[in-house]
Amino acid sequence: MSNTGRLAGKRILLTGTAGGQGAAAQRLFAQEGARVRGCDVQEGRADATAAELRERGLDAVGAQVDLTDADAARAWIEDAAQDLGGIDVLYNNAAGFGFAPFSDMSLELWRRVIHVELDIVFHTTSAAWPWLCDGGGSLINTASYSALRGSARLGQVAHAAAKGGVIGMTISLAAEGAAHDVRANCISPGLVRHDVMGYEKQAWQLDHHLLRRPGEPVDVANLAVYLASDESSWVTGQNFSVDGGVTAGFRPLDEPGA
Amino acid sequence: MAAGRLAGKVAFITGTGRGIGRAAAHVFAAEGASVYGCDINAESAAETVALVRAAGGEMSSSAAIDLGDPDDARRWIAEGVDRYGAIDILYNNAAAVRMAKVEDVTPADWSFTLRNELDLVMWTTQAAWPYFTEAGGGVIVNTGSIGGLRGNASLGQSAHTAAMAGVLALTVQHAAEGAHLGIRVNAVVPGPTDTPSFRAVLEKTFGDDPPELGSDDPKLRDHPALYRVGHPEDAPRCAVFLASDDAAWITGESIVVDGGKNALDGIPPAMSRRGTTATTSTGEAG
Numbered sequence: 001m002s003n004t005g006r007l008a009g010k011r012i013l014l015t016g017t018a019g020g021q022g023a024a025a026q027r028l029f030a031q032e033g034a035r036v037r038g039c040d041v042q043e044g045r046a047d048a049t050a051a052e053l054r055e056r057g058l059d060a061v062g063a064q065v066d067l068t069d070a071d072a073a074r075a076w077i078e079d080a081a082q083d084l085g086g087i088d089v090l091y092n093n094a095a096g097f098g099f100a101p102f103s104d105m106s107l108e109l110w111r112r113v114i115h116v117e118l119d120i121v122f123h124t125t126s127a128a129w130p131w132l133c134d135g136g137g138s139l140i141n142t143a144s145y146s147a148l149r150g151s152a153r154l155g156q157v158a159h160a161a162a163k164g165g166v167i168g169m170t171i172s173l174a175a176e177g178a179a180h181d182v183r184a185n186c187i188s189p190g191l192v193r194h195d196v197m198g199y200e201k202q203a204w205q206l207d208h209h210l211l212r213r214p215g216e217p218v219d220v221a222n223l224a225v226y227l228a229s230d231e232s233s234w235v236t237g238q239n240f241s242v243d244g245g246v247t248a249g250f251r252p253l254d255e256p257g258a
Numbered sequence: 259m260a261a262g263r264l265a266g267k268v269a270f271i272t273g274t275g276r277g278i279g280r281a282a283a284h285v286f287a288a289e290g291a292s293v294y295g296c297d298i299n300a301e302s303a304a305e306t307v308a309l310v311r312a313a314g315g316e317m318s319s320s321a322a323i324d325l326g327d328p329d330d331a332r333r334w335i336a337e338g339v340d341r342y343g344a345i346d347i348l349y350n351n352a353a354a355v356r357m358a359k360v361e362d363v364t365p366a367d368w369s370f371t372l373r374n375e376l377d378l379v380m381w382t383t384q385a386a387w388p389y390f391t392e393a394g395g396g397v398i399v400n401t402g403s404i405g406g407l408r409g410n411a412s413l414g415q416s417a418h419t420a421a422m423a424g425v426l427a428l429t430v431q432h433a434a435e436g437a438h439l440g441i442r443v444n445a446v447v448p449g450p451t452d453t454p455s456f457r458a459v460l461e462k463t464f465g466d467d468p469p470e471l472g473s474d475d476p477k478l479r480d481h482p483a484l485y486r487v488g489h490p491e492d493a494p495r496c497a498v499f500l501a502s503d504d505a506a507w508i509t510g511e512s513i514v515v516d517g518g519k520n521a522l523d524g525i526p527p528a529m530s531r532r533g534t535t536a537t538t539s540t541g542e543a544g
Contacts, residue, residue: 023393041542042542095542096540096541096542097539097541098539098540098541099539099540100538100539101538105540109538109540112540116542140337149521155538209495210409210411245409247408248408248409249408249409249410249411250408250409250410250411250412
């Protein structure tokens with residue numbers, strides 16, 4: 001195990017480690033010397049991600065947890081915190097999703113999206129908060145460029161509301177946590193290559209990205225390493241876009257390949 | 259005294275010869291303000307005065323003036339205060355720009371654009387500042403641009419973006435320095451607006467056969483920014499609000515007036531090549 005990495009000795013809890021950004025973050029965190037506890041709702045997936053890292057001598061564990069269940073979320077946080085002897089970083093990466101044109105959006109779908117994208121952040125963070133406040137720590141949340149820009153095609157009204165909520169939550173937690181040396185920051189990715197939603201079906205969004213490639217999970221994980229590390233010790237209450245420039249500028253449609 | 263939301267106010271507006279400045283003269287005068295204008299082109303400025311007066315408004319204008327020269331800016335402000343006895347509102351609208359791609363920007367283009375988009379805001383503001391201070395307050399409305407907020411791969415606008423980001427920075431700084439003096443400073447940030455200078459950019463882009471703005475000309479399909487351009491009155495209507503006492507508790511703000519262009523992901527629904535239908539899908543929490 002590395003004791004010299006950028007996250008040497010950090011005790012990190014990370015949600016949604018079945019694949020994509022969560023798995024990439026768990027790998028980078030562990031490589032940088034952190035002890036990482038992941039979870040995912042999909043059976044066996046978080047353990048598979050962690051097992052691969054353990055084979056390389058890294059300190060990683062993955063559990064199956066349904067974070068929409070507040071008690072289950074709390075039990076996972078408590079177990080992991082006891083196991084590690086504390087929490088230095090909580091990275092809320094996990095989220096479900098639900099998209100529909102607003103005209104078709106039922107109250108049921110709205111509530112479901114808020115539940116699987118926003119409530120779960122409350123479930124984990126409220127359980128981890130006393131641990132983070134005990135000695136200080138870093139909270140990393142995950143929002144989206146959808147919270148910053150409207151889209152006529154994505155059917156993202158509930159998604160944007162949930163992710164806008166995550167940003168607001170982050171700023172307020174930064175305020176409440178400062179006295180306890182708890183930092184809170186947020187990452188807003190653009191379109192990241194990811195299998196859960198079916199990347200190919202979403203590729204049309206690249207029309208809006210200045211950089212023509214989709215994000216890779218490691219693009220997001222690289223920022224998470226910085227926010228988890230002491231390198232960002234004076235950074236709190238911020239939202240960072242990792243989005244190929246989708247919020248920075250307009251890309252003309254008449255470019256070749258657009 | 260004329261009725262209106264700016265009744266009894268003296269509004270100094272720069273660049274009233276055409277475009278948004280001419281529309282601003284109309285809109286401010288219609289709200290009861292006495293408008294004092296200027297332009298680098300005295301002939302077009304005089305035309306605006308005649309048009310505003312014909313519509314029943316009160317307006318006058320100075321001789322040709324080059325506001326990028328601090329002495330000219332001071333002279334323009336002083337003459338106006340002599341004429342009207344006061345200055346209540348300064349609307350920094352005038353600007354001149356040279357557009358070029360990164361590799362083509364010359365030092366001359368760069369200096370020209372900074373001088374005529376950014377410097378002149380500093381010099382008119384500095385010239386008006388003592389009058390505002392003495393009167394116990396005043397209102398400044400600056401003019402920004404979406405170019406000061408987001409990049410645009412279609413346009414060579416390096417100098418323009420630098421100048422416009424500068425104007426937005428001056429807006430917050432002057433708001434900070436002016437607050438205890440009763441001086442409010444805000445900015446209106448227009449999107450692409452149907453003005454003579456914008457049409458000149460269009461001609462440069464499309465050659466001698468530019469599409470009719472707002473039409474369904476297929477040429478516009480590749481330029482979502484042009485799908486619905488602003489009317490020249492759109493920005494001044496916002497400026498009236500910011501200049502009026504309705505906005506008495508607003509300072510240091512930049513308000514985007516662009517039909518939603520900056521708030522959207524870039525492509526108005528009607529312009530998307532791949533259809534506009536959002537589909538329904540759900541997934542469990544990872």
